[in-house]
Amino acid sequence: MEIPTSYKLCAATAALAVGCTVSYIAYKRRRRVRNASDLFNYLNVNIVTTEESCDFVVTELRRRCQKHRAMGFDCEWVTNNGKRQPVALVQLSSLDGYCGLFRLNTMKTVHKSLRELLEDESIYKVGVAPKDDGKYLHHDYSVELRSTLDIRHLAEACGFEGGGLGTLSSVLLRTVLDKSWRIRCSDWEAEELSERQKQYAAIDAHVAIKIFALLLERIDKEKSNSWALSYNSSSVWTRSYDYCSKYADVGYKTKHTIKLKDHAKEKDSKIKEPTKRYKLTKRTRPLYNNGYLEAPDGELLCICDNRKGMWFVNKGLADLIKEDPLTVRLKFEPAGRAVGDVGRYYQLEKENKCVVCASTNSCIRKNVVPREYRKLFPEIMKEHSSHDVVLLCADCHQLSNMRDQNMRVFLAEQCNAPLPSDSRFRFIEDMAAKKVRSAARALYNANDKLPEVRRKELEDILLQHYPDHDEVTMELLKKACNIPVVTENTDYESHGLKVVDYYFKRHGLLKLEQEWREHFLKNMKPKYMPALWSVKHNEERLRVKWDEGA
Template identity: 45%
Template sequence: MQGLWFYFIIITLGIGVVYILRWIGKPSLNLKRVIIVNNLEDCRNVTRTLVRKCVAFPALGFDCEWVTLPSGRRPVALLQLASVDGVCALVRLNKLQGSDSLSIPSELKALLEDSSVLKVGVAPSDDANYLLNDYGIMVRGCLDLRHVMQRIGGMPHGGLSGLAESVLEAKMDKSWSIRCSNWEVDDLSERQISYAANDAWFAVKILQVFAFGRLKLSDCCILDWLKSYWNPFSGIPSFAWGYVDVKYKKKAMTLSEEVNEIQMESSMSTMAVVKQKPSKATKALPRAFCTRQTPLYHNCFMQAPDGAVLCTCDKKKAVWYVSKNLAELISENPLTVRLKFEPSGRAVGTVGQYYVQPKANCCVVCGKIDNCIRKNVVPHEYRKHFPKVMKDHVSHDVLLLCLPCHLRSNSFDLSLKRQLAELCSAPFCQGGNAKFTVNREKSAVKAAAKALLRSCDMIPEERQQMLRLVVKEYYGALELTDDVLEEAASMNAHTPNEDYDPHGMKIVQFFSIEDNGGLVKLEQMWREHFLSTMNPKYMPDLWSVTHTQDRLAIRASENRVLADELCVAGMKDCVSLLEIAQNERECKKHL
């Protein structure tokens, strides 16, 4: 009997401790301080404050507000950032005037571009795109709360207000009149301040609740779970970092389905594309990428007629040579075939040995073997404009990365693309370099007509009247009929830009000029960038940033490259090797 009482007391105490820990960790929804920033000096000071706040809990609530006119969206006017301990900064970007023009302090820019500090919200990637287009800030570390909600077993609905109601049991002011108010006004009203601050504050508090109150052992490692109960200002679940800078899709999906649904957002976020058979799920997503279901490296061997190993290759290629009677089967394990003709070149030096050695099917950064994706170290948007001689043997720059490492690498790639865009005067997504020009007036009319046709019952009457007025003014109509609305909703607001030059083409043209270093310099920049940003620990042996230079030098000595190709590559000094090889060849002919 005494033993039963002992166990009863222990269980009761355990329940009590867990209850107390949960009570201590219950987040308070009272903001400690709201800072309205109207000048550069205040912006620098509040940014330093937020950086210090992120040491304990590396996340900030993140949101943006702007003014929308019938002619289109104005630049972002207000940036909201909130720390988990209750400090919220309302940065009025439209007020940050430098000596001559609108400017953003380097401290704020560095914080927004720091991927180690999460920018938390609902659809934060959309706001990040607006900041990029308006101010050239590449916001990194965006985490959509709906990913985390879905991962721990919830079903996101109703945006941030829905999450706040279900997670924090708090109601948010989401009135249309305040959401669409003038955010460029000289002095923000109390209601505007409250609305804007809560948008960022509630977002970071929801993440804290996810980390502290709703985290399960099945969703994280044991250390994260223990930390989340011991300290309410730590314990961001490790799985959350896998969703950083991943746009949320509204359709409920499993993790594997979600990976397949991720699409290339723009040329700024170039991702590896893996061809797959069309199906009902993928017909509408021709540019989607998915993790590999088969190994990238089959490590089959191809030999020259004398038995010298030329390279490793995949099984399909080896079988094709045998089926065409171009090679004979030597061994099945490992699969080895021997060519019946003399190849144009052989494996020479360390360059050739790179293609001969077997390679591991794992992430070159962290070593994981599951959910890996091909990563083009030199993005395809540049490589496709290279001369043919530099498109051969591109497998050197095709590596395997797991999904989190792949997304992180793509995020880092944006910084180098931005540097190249500035260096070569080749903007990649905005201004005069856009592939299509957008007629703002037509775009606004089209959006208004679509809203009236599809969601009229859900729109307040006051807003409906404004939308009708937009369409009426464009058509000069006294009365809006369904035919007019249908015509407006189907109009084309995009016009092809005749002056459009792809970003990738302009970069390649710039480096093709001899004085700018040649294309091998561009390749080397991307390879060094990958090594410095990702710090890979499982790279294939003999992988080199000067691989192309070494390969073209060998080709020049074998008279297998043109002088013009060497000059474009930036290897004019190897032309002499080519001339020597040509002279030797001529001498052999005469003999």
């Protein structure tokens, strides 16, 4: 019996509907956003609290990263009353899921193996805003984090919006991260981390390296025109430095502020930002060259730096007697000669090693009397300040800085000189002016690309700020692009200034200087201080000058 055509049509329609449904379900399954804890249940998480475990985990991370030369990186810390505490946790992850959670708050210091890994320029530390985390590590532990790479650079190169780690994970890995404020703002200094904290910290670092690998694969395919490569292929990683070197240690937002600098070259319109703090850097050459500076009759005046000695020679003020060791003889009579132990101190050769542990590796200058106080001393007390500059290895320098904070707190209480806090910044950011400047820069850089509605909104912001103008002109734009957004806080009180003023009026500045020296000796117990180094050095030096009638 022949089947009616209408039945055939119904059957075909039903089959088509079933096929579409199956295909749609399969598509949804492929595109389904998964939970990170389920997807990354293979992670090997290692909690590091001792030097031994630190060395073991770092060695394993290095072994697993030999091929890829990159690892996921992130940091966590605690914020109390709006004030950031020192970094409590550093998270590192290899591409295959080996994670190290380094609890710095428990270890109290960054052990040598971890420091060397973080400072290794041959291994990328990838994540979202890793350079900012590096600044905190430098501030808290004097660690020079090198070869950071913000994965948002690669995301943008592949045509994706930047966004945060959660957004990138959702778009690229189809994975939802746990970004609840309860876990993000939890107690990372707790005696024991919870399982949720461990999972959150490890996944954040691992997701970063996974996204990095995925984006690197895309870039490599586009450049090589080969769609058969995977991010485990050797060709991707051998060319990774070609793709990433231009982004190394570059903040993601940095390049977005360059355009205006290229256009606005008028020197008078530049904005003066707050002065940056001096950066602690490891020495690449010896601090002490131990050259000899002599009086005209050949008497030794002092041991000096080679550059200082050659300065006299190049100026025609001295003769070069010998090159090794450098010996320079002045052609004029100096203002004074070496007298007593004070004078003999400057005639002694100094060793290029840590004065606490005698290490000769990567030593850093340490100001025994912190610069925030000494810079406010009278000129006569700032002369010959090399007496209070000693060398410390990175670990001892970090420990000394931490212990200095106790002394600063003591001085703050004694002198009624509050330490800087979030509510007492020396500079204040004017948010209204910042909004005006932002609008002006958007119009200046992308006026022809902005939608009409958005362009009108930005122009209204400018005209409200400049009521004397009826329209937005190029001259007005240039003016608004450079409007000051930072002003000095007139209520700000310098901690250092109040301390120096207190001692000047009550005890004398020599007393403040001596207390810092005693603090250093008591807390660091240095065994290798230069001979004749004295707590009362300046007092003795000034007495000599007084006796000489200077």
